[in-house]
Amino acid sequence: MSAQQVTVWELRCDGCNELLDDPEYGSTMVAESVDRIREIGAGQEWSQDGDTDLCPSCTCARVGHDRQPSITGSFVYCGRCSETLLTATAEPKAAFL
Structure with missing residues (x-):
């Protein structure tokens, strides 16, 4: 058996470290x-x-x-982060007041 060095990439948010x-x-x-990892991120609505x-x-x-x-x-709801922004009565959620 032999070991081989492989470079791997990960993507962390510069805003919140997610x-x-x-x-x-x-x-x-x-x-x-x-x-490739940025391409995967773009598919999940990550941006640069x-x-x-x-x-x-x-x-x-x-x-x-993105309402x-x-x-x-x-x-x-937000099409980007899927947060629910308004309810059926069009009342904004407390987080968005």
């Missing part, structure tokens, strides 16, 4: 390239602001929520 999880492999590490990598919540904190109506129309 670690990206690759849902395909259930791992926080990607061996292919830094571009210059050299800063931001998770969906920190992207929302910086640029605002989307639910299928039933009873809720408005």
Whole structure:
């Protein structure tokens, strides 16, 4: 048996230090390239602001929520971070007052 050195990449949010999880492999590490892990992040609505990598919540904190109506129309939620923003009565959640 022999050992082989492998370079792996992980993506942490520069805003809150959240670690990206690759849902395909259930791992926080990607061996292919830094571009590949950023591609995975883009699929989960991670963004880059210059050299800063931001998770969906920190992207929302910086640029605002991506408001989307639910299928039933009873809720408005963020399409980026999936936070529920408004209830059926259109009352904003306390966190967004």
